Amino acid sequence: MRAGRYLRYGLCYLLALVWFVPVVWMAVTAVKPTPEVMSFTPRWIPSEVTFSHFGELLAKKPFFLWLLNSFQIAALATAITVVVTTFAAYALARLEWRGRNVVFTMLILAMFVPWEINSIPLFFIVKDLGLLNTFLGAALPLAALPVSLFLLRQFFINIPTDLEDAARIDGCGHLGILWHVIIPVSLPAYGALSIFIFIFSWNEFFWSLISLQRADVRTLPIGLKTLVGAGDIQYDLMMAGSFMATLPALIIFLILRRHIISGISMAGVRR
Amino acid sequence: MPKSKRNRNGAIALLFLLPYLVLWGIFAFVPIVYGFFISLHKWNPIGTSKFIGFQNYGDLFRNPRFVGALWNTLIYAAWAIPLILLVGLVFALLLRRGQLPGGAAVEAALFFPYLLNVSVVGILWRFLLDPDVGIVPYYLRVVGVDPPNFLNSPMIVLPTIAVVSAWWLAGYRMIVFRAGLNAIPDDLYEAASLDGAGSVRQFFFITLPLMRPSILFAAILTLVAGMCMLGQVLVMTNGGPGTASEVMALFMYRTAFESFNFGQAAAVGFILFVIVFGVSLVLFRVLGLRSELS
Numbered sequence: 057m058r059a060g061r062y063l064r065y066g067l068c069y070l071l072a073l074v075w076f077v078p079v080v081w082m083a084v085t086a087v088k089p090t091p092e093v094m095s096f097t098p099r100w101i102p103s104e105v106t107f108s109h110f111g112e113l114l115a116k117k118p119f120f121l122w123l124l125n126s127f128q129i130a131a132l133a134t135a136i137t138v139v140v141t142t143f144a145a146y147a148l149a150r151l152e153w154r155g156r157n158v159v160f161t162m163l164i165l166a167m168f169v170p171w172e173i174n175s176i177p178l179f180f181i182v183k184d185l186g187l188l189n190t191f192l193g194a195a196l197p198l199a200a201l202p203v204s205l206f207l208l209r210q211f212f213i214n215i216p217t218d219l220e221d222a223a224r225i226d227g228c229g230h231l232g233i234l235w236h237v238i239i240p241v242s243l244p245a246y247g248a249l250s251i252f253i254f255i256f257s258w259n260e261f262f263w264s265l266i267s268l269q270r271a272d273v274r275t276l277p278i279g280l281k282t283l284v285g286a287g288d289i290q291y292d293l294m295m296a297g298s299f300m301a302t303l304p305a306l307i308i309f310l311i312l313r314r315h316i317i318s319g320i321s322m323a324g325v326r327r
Numbered sequence: 328m329p330k331s332k333r334n335r336n337g338a339i340a341l342l343f344l345l346p347y348l349v350l351w352g353i354f355a356f357v358p359i360v361y362g363f364f365i366s367l368h369k370w371n372p373i374g375t376s377k378f379i380g381f382q383n384y385g386d387l388f389r390n391p392r393f394v395g396a397l398w399n400t401l402i403y404a405a406w407a408i409p410l411i412l413l414v415g416l417v418f419a420l421l422l423r424r425g426q427l428p429g430g431a432a433v434e435a436a437l438f439f440p441y442l443l444n445v446s447v448v449g450i451l452w453r454f455l456l457d458p459d460v461g462i463v464p465y466y467l468r469v470v471g472v473d474p475p476n477f478l479n480s481p482m483i484v485l486p487t488i489a490v491v492s493a494w495w496l497a498g499y500r501m502i503v504f505r506a507g508l509n510a511i512p513d514d515l516y517e518a519a520s521l522d523g524a525g526s527v528r529q530f531f532f533i534t535l536p537l538m539r540p541s542i543l544f545a546a547i548l549t550l551v552a553g554m555c556m557l558g559q560v561l562v563m564t565n566g567g568p569g570t571a572s573e574v575m576a577l578f579m580y581r582t583a584f585e586s587f588n589f590g591q592a593a594a595v596g597f598i599l600f601v602i603v604f605g606v607s608l609v610l611f612r613v614l615g616l617r618s619e620l621s
Contacts, residue, residue, distance in 0.1 A: 065428070068421050072436035075494065079439065081462060082451050098462045136350075144347035153337040159344070166355065168547065168607035170555040172576065173596040174358035176583050177365055180372070181358060197354040205347060230339055259444040261558040262576070266584070280446035281562055284453070291454050298447040305442040313435055320438075320499065321506035 079302070085291065086110070086299035093292045109296035116293075119300060121272065122279035129194045129264070129275060130257040136199035137253045138246060141208045146234050148205070149212035150220070160209075166202040172262040179266050189270045198257050204249055207322070211245035212238060244322070251319035258305075276301050359600060362593045370590035383594040393595070395570055396578035399485060403574055404553045406489035411549055412542065414493050415500025420534075422501070423508050438498035445495075449562025452491045453478065478564050481571035488559050488572060500545060507541040508534070543614050547607045554603045575599050 085093055086109060088102040113119060147153075148160055178197060179188075187193030219237045228236060239246075264275045274282075280301055283294050309316060366383050368376040387393045418437050422430060440448070455463050456477040464474035477487040511534065519529050557576035560566055566573035566581075573581075575595060583592035 064421060068427055068433050069429075071418070071421070072433040075498075076436040076439065078451055078455055078494070079443075081455065082447075085454070094460055096460060096465070098465055140347045140350060143343040147340040147343035151336045151340045151343070153340045155337070156340070164611075165604075165608070166351070168551055168604055168611070169355065169359070169600065170551045170603050171355060172555040172557065173579075173599045173603070174355065174362060176579065176589060176593045176596050177358040177362035178354065179583075180365070180589075181353065181361065196350060200347075200350040200354040202351070202355075230343075255442065259442075261445045262555070265557075265561075265580075277444040277446040277558070280444070280450065284450060284562055289453075291457070291460065294450045295454065298450050301447050302443055306439075309435070309439060309442055313431075317434070317438060317502055320502045 082295050082299050082302070085295040088292070090292045093295070109292045110300065113293050113296045113300070117279065117282070117297070118272075119279070119297065122274055122276045123301075123304070125191070125268075125273055126258055126276040129191050129198075129260075130254045132191055133195040133198040133257040134250050134253045136195060137201070137204045138250060140199060141205045141249070142234070142239070144205050145208035145212050146230070146238060148209045150215075150233075150238065151230075163202050163206060163209075167206060171197065171201065175263055175266045178263070182267055187267075189268055189273050191273070194260075194264055194267050194273075194275075195257065197263060198253070198260060201253070201256075204253055207249055207252070208242075208245060211242055211322075215241055244318075247315060248319035248322035251316055255316075359597075362600070363597050365590055366594035366597050368590050370588075370593065372587075372589060376590070379590075383591045384598070387591060387594055387598070392570060392573070393578060396573050396575050397598075399571070399573060400554055400556075400575045403485045403489055403556060403572075404550065406486045407492045407553050407556070408546065408549050410489055410493040411496050411500055411553075412546055414497035415545075416504050416538075416542070418497060418501035419504035419508055420530075422505060434501075437501055440495050441499040443495065445558030446562050448491065448495045449559055452494075453563050456487065479568050481568055484564055484568065484572045488556075488563060491563070492553075492556070492559060496549075500549075503545060504538070504541065507538050511537050543610070547610055550610075551603055551607060554599065 081098075084100060084102065087105045087107065088099070089104060089106055090109075092099045092102055148156065148163070174197075182188055182193045182197075185193070187196070215238060219241070220233050223233050223237050259277060260275075261277045264278050265281075268274055268278060280297055283290075283297050365376075367378060367380060369379050369382075370376045422434055422437075427433060443451075455461050458464055458474070458476050458479070463477070467474040475483050478484055515533050515537075516529055519533060524532065555576050556574055557580065560572050560574055560577050561580075564572045566577050576599070579592050579595040579599070582588050582595060
């Protein structure tokens with residue numbers, strides 16, 4: 057029994073090591089002199105630490121612009137999602153009306169539609185709305201993801217009705233109940249929803265590639281992709297760019313680790 | 328509830344749902360219908376488009392490159408979906424009970440790749456798998472295995488991308504599955520061990536049946552995402568070698584924005600929609616998941 061447990065521990069540590077080694081290798085490579093990057097035998101400890109790749113990258117590519125663009129789109133998508141799904145989830149979870157089940161079933165079915173496949177017609181719709189190459193055009197389809205509404209609805213429906221009844225006796229209308237009862241007790245759900253949508257939008261690739269074609273509105277994932285396009289492969293620059301793109305995520309993750317993981321576990325669709 | 332109250336609630340519900348429904352309508356529902364409409368035309372984005380019926384569809388299925396892309400997508404999905412789910416489930420089971428010393432660090436290491444964006448994942452693995460300077464082929468040679476050229480051999484490229492996807496996404500599934508595992512009451516296991524059931528039997532008679540709905544639901548969502556995979560191939564192989572890793576989404580993207588044949592690209596999108604939506608709908612109904620979600 058005891059040996060079995062240590063075996064399990066050992067396996068966990070080994071897996072964690074294997075899983076994280078690529079990230080470490082990326083960081084090490086980003087600060088290595090170029091000849092050591094292209095060496096046939098891996099050098100885990102660089103002979104000297106150099107930041108020249110970062111300098112070269114920043115001189116060649118508008119990295120901070122990509123970062124800022126990504127941040128604005130993710131923040132915009134998150135804000136719109138939170139506002140719009142709050143009302144919709146209230147209607148689906150706290151109001152009794154004919155057709156509610158039909159709408160809820162449609163919502164579940166909508167989750168099975170991969171929204172990327174809409175990108176060709178969506179391109180023309182967004183173009184006709186004059187939103188091509190705008191952050192709003194990139195963010196709005198993300199705010200329409202049915203998963204967000206589903207998540208909030210699942211939380212709202214489990215709130216006990218007594219609080220709501222008490223508020224109603226005090227003369228609260230639907231907006232009052234929403235503002236004074238539902239939203240305050242749902243803050244963890246809002247945290248989960250925001251984290252989920254922010255990460256999703258931050259890493260979104262397909263739609264940004266199509267809707268943001270001008271160089272000055274590119275997001276981080278789309279911008280980084282330009283590092284691989286050009287003929288000769290410069291792994292030192294590629295690793296420097298990847299590492300710089302990873303650093304914000306790493307820092308935020310180290311600070312908010314518990315919140316992010318519990319947010320994801322709440323947002324991950326389950327029963 | 329009295330009828331008038333229900334009706335009034337209906338009006339309020341509609342009002343509350345309206346902003347979301349408008350967004351969803353414009354950016355999710357209308358595109359499906361509009362995409363089908365575009366696919367029936369020789370689409371001209373700036374002038375008049377000619378209605379050609381189902382000719383785009385016929386052309387596609389006669390095009391070996393499209394059939395190849397369809398096939399590649401299925402191969403990728405067949406590798407990636409079980410891998411992502413299985414690795415996620417194994418991680419969740421391993422980390423399940425909290426007594427592992429340093430469990431939080433292990434969990435963080437397994438989850439962190441999910442926070443990388445797809446370009447970083449693709450760029451990083453191109454480097455790791457590089458036949459000359461990559462550390463994966465290097466260490467394979469060290470242990471005496473002759474490494475294949477992972478991203479440059481037609482037979483291996485799609486399974487390789489599936490493994491990379493599992494590295495990227497399994498941590499997310501781990502977190503979701505673990506939440507499901509933790510929701511199983513402990514007394515079930517206690518009762519089972521009193522009855523003399525070992526951990527293997529406990530897994531098959533308690534854990535697996537109780538986890539079934541969440542595993543199946545995760546499977547459907549992973550399928551939906553996997554069938555539309557684009558980022559990984561675009562960064563790692565650009566569909567190569569040749570067209571060995573050209574999946575449907577990449578074929579659609581190229582048809583639209585490299586060949587500017589928007590009608591045919593929309594047809595690819597609609598075919599993908601029919602396949603993915605059809606399969607998930609059938610799975611959803613056959614597996615009886617509807618009641619689990621309300």
